[in-house]
Amino acid sequence: xxxxxxxxxxxxxxxxxxxxxxxxxxxxxxxxxxxxxxxxxxxxxxxxxxxxxxxxxxxxxxxxxxxxxxxxxxxxxxxxxxxxxxxxxxxxxxxxxxxxxxxxxxxxxxxxxxxxxxxxxxxxxxxxxxxxxxxxxxxxxxxxxxxxxxxxxxxxxxxxxxxxxxxxxxxxxxxxxxxxxxxxxxxxxxxxxxxxxxxxxxxxxxxxxxxxxxxxxxxxxxxxxxxxxxxxxxxxxxxxxxxxxxxxxxxxxxxxxxxxxxxxxxxxxxxxxxxxxxxxxxxxxxxxxxxxxxxxxxxxxxxxxxxxxxxxxxxxxxxxxxxxxxxxxxxxxxxxxxxxxxxxxxxxxxxxxxxxxxxxxxxxxxxx
Ligand SMILES: NC(=O)c1ccc[n+]([C@@H]2O[C@H](COP(=O)([O-])OP(=O)(O)OC[C@H]3O[C@@H](n4cnc5c(N)ncnc54)[C@H](O)[C@@H]3O)[C@@H](O)[C@H]2O)c1
Ligand SMILES: [Zn+2]
Ligand SMILES: [Zn+2]
Numbered sequence: 001x002x003x004x005x006x007x008x009x010x011x012x013x014x015x016x017x018x019x020x021x022x023x024x025x026x027x028x029x030x031x032x033x034x035x036x037x038x039x040x041x042x043x044x045x046x047x048x049x050x051x052x053x054x055x056x057x058x059x060x061x062x063x064x065x066x067x068x069x070x071x072x073x074x075x076x077x078x079x080x081x082x083x084x085x086x087x088x089x090x091x092x093x094x095x096x097x098x099x100x101x102x103x104x105x106x107x108x109x110x111x112x113x114x115x116x117x118x119x120x121x122x123x124x125x126x127x128x129x130x131x132x133x134x135x136x137x138x139x140x141x142x143x144x145x146x147x148x149x150x151x152x153x154x155x156x157x158x159x160x161x162x163x164x165x166x167x168x169x170x171x172x173x174x175x176x177x178x179x180x181x182x183x184x185x186x187x188x189x190x191x192x193x194x195x196x197x198x199x200x201x202x203x204x205x206x207x208x209x210x211x212x213x214x215x216x217x218x219x220x221x222x223x224x225x226x227x228x229x230x231x232x233x234x235x236x237x238x239x240x241x242x243x244x245x246x247x248x249x250x251x252x253x254x255x256x257x258x259x260x261x262x263x264x265x266x267x268x269x270x271x272x273x274x275x276x277x278x279x280x281x282x283x284x285x286x287x288x289x290x291x292x293x294x295x296x297x298x299x300x301x302x303x304x305x306x307x308x309x310x311x312x313x314x315x316x317x318x319x320x321x322x323x324x325x326x327x328x329x330x331x332x333x334x335x336x337x338x339x340x341x342x343x344x345x346x347x348x349x350x351x352x353x354x355x356x357x358x359x360x361x362x363x364x365x366x367x368x
Contacts, residue, residue: 005123005140006348007130009056011048014348019058019125023069024144025118029077030069031085031145034158035342036138037062037165038351038363039197040264044288045112045133046352052112057131058123060365061087061111062165063138064153074147076319082161083150086168086318088135090117091148099320101148102313110135117146134169139348141367151322155330163337164329165364166197167322169313171336174201174262175325176314177283178209182258186210189256191248191275192232194263194286195223197339197362200230202260204334207231213252217244217271218263220358230335245274255280266291273300273308281307285314342366 003021006014024030042059044050063085067077077083088110089101096104104110106117114131115121121129122144123137136143151168153161166172174197184190190206192199195218206214207230215234216227224235234251241247249255255277261269261284270293272282295301301308314321328334339361343351351363 001142003123003140003142004345005058005137006060007056007125008046008059011055012046014046014352016346016348017125019123019130021142021144022122022124024071026071026073028071028144028146029067029074029150031063031065031083031143031150032068033063033065033138033141033143033367035064035162035165035367036060036365037168037170038355038365039166039169040355041169042133043352043356049288050112052108054114054131056125056128057114057133058137058140059133060138060140061085061134061136062168062170063136063143064161064165065143067150068142071147076147077150077152082153082156082158084153084164084167084322085136085138085143085145086149086151086172086322087111087313088117088146088149099317101317102315107312139365141345149318151318153326154323156326162342162364162366163340164326166201166336166339166362167325170197170362171201171325172316172318172321173285173314174198174260175205175334176316176321177260177262177285177311178202178205180315180321181283181309181311182260182281184209184211184258187212188258189213189215189252191215191217191256191259191272193217193259193261193268193272194265195227196262198262198286200227200339200361201334201336202262203227203230203232204336208328208333215248215251215256245271248275252277257281259283260285262286264288266293269293270295273306276304276306278304280304281309283309283311285311336362340364
């Protein structure tokens with residue numbers, strides 16, 4: 001069928017064009033996109049910072065929509081289901097089989113190469129194959145996705161579901177770092193470095209988990225003020241405080257139990273370690289590219305029994321975790337709708353600009 005897609009033919013390019021989408025294979029579904037979130041990982045891909053990405057590509061990996069056609073082997077979804085699209089996974093490696101699809105052996109190919117798990121493509125233009133980022137390519141009015149990365153969203157209207165795009169990536173990443181990886185005991189202390197879309201979701205999740213002290217670190221005063229509305233008990237403006245780790249130790253009686261780094265700034269991974277108490281856990285989740293930090297093993301990690309953990313997509317098994325987040329949303333405990341600004345699909349360039357400048361935390365493109 002003919003679709004309208006934002007096509008990236010070369011580094012930095014983004015133009016809305018017609019293309020051909022093939023129908024779903026046995027394990028796949030065709031989805032009419034209602035709305036699609038803009039994530040910084042799209043920008044990183046478009047700008048050529050992700051080595052696995054090949055052009056031409058249709059980016060977009062936070063789609064929500066309605067199932068229009070179902071492959072012969074799909075029994076988890078039916079026509080008319082409302083779905084949130086999320087990251088792909090192979091379903092066959094030892095990690096996928098152990099409910100850890102975020103650690104799938106094939107993450108790099110499936111997230112970034114634009115090909116589906118059988119190595120083929122779904123979008124064509126003038127006889128040329130186009131990649132579908134994250135097995136979605138959700139900057140388009142229709143997509144074909146594997147049923148593994150389409151999660152049924154129940155009990156939310158079309159009007160509301162468009163606020164939930166980031167469940168597929170950003171919000172899941174932040175909330176999952178807290179609820180899946182840290183699993184803080186009630187009355188724990190937790191620090192979030194970076195109060196953007198991912199960080200705000202982490203703050204909301206820390207409140208859900210019952211943390212007594214939730215410290216937000218950022219360099220933008222308005223974001224820190226907003227973080228307080230979502231559950232931050234303390235805020236640190238890193239522009240004004242010279243030694244952030246020391247300040248956190250002061251606020252937490254010797255160090256936090258948990259820290260989460262979701263700023264996209266590699267050096268903050270070091271602060272995420274330095275702000276912890278003994279037995280603490282730092283989770284890093286935002287670095288793109290070959291960034292390095294220098295850690296002195298014995299005094300910084302081994303002796304204080306620190307866990308330094310990396311994580312993608314919030315360590316989520318999306319078929320279980322996204323419905324859980326939807327329930328928190330419906331109960332008013334996960335208000336990610338407050339981070340959103342809508343744009344018509346045609347204004348995709350403006351949406352990226354506003355994401356890049358920080359004017360908008362979560363731009364969402366709307367389709368007719
Ligand atoms: N690993 C994953 O699975 C995954 C998934 C989604 C996003 N990400 C990545 O996570 C990162 C955060 O995403 P986002 O959408 O929340 O981005 P964002 O830009 O909305 O948030 C980043 C925040 O960090 C703050 N910041 C910048 N420099 C800082 C500093 N020196 N000290 C403190 N705060 C600082 C910014 O002001 C901003 O509020 C991005 O790099 C994104 O690519 C990773
Ligand atoms: Zn796998
Ligand atoms: Zn993303």
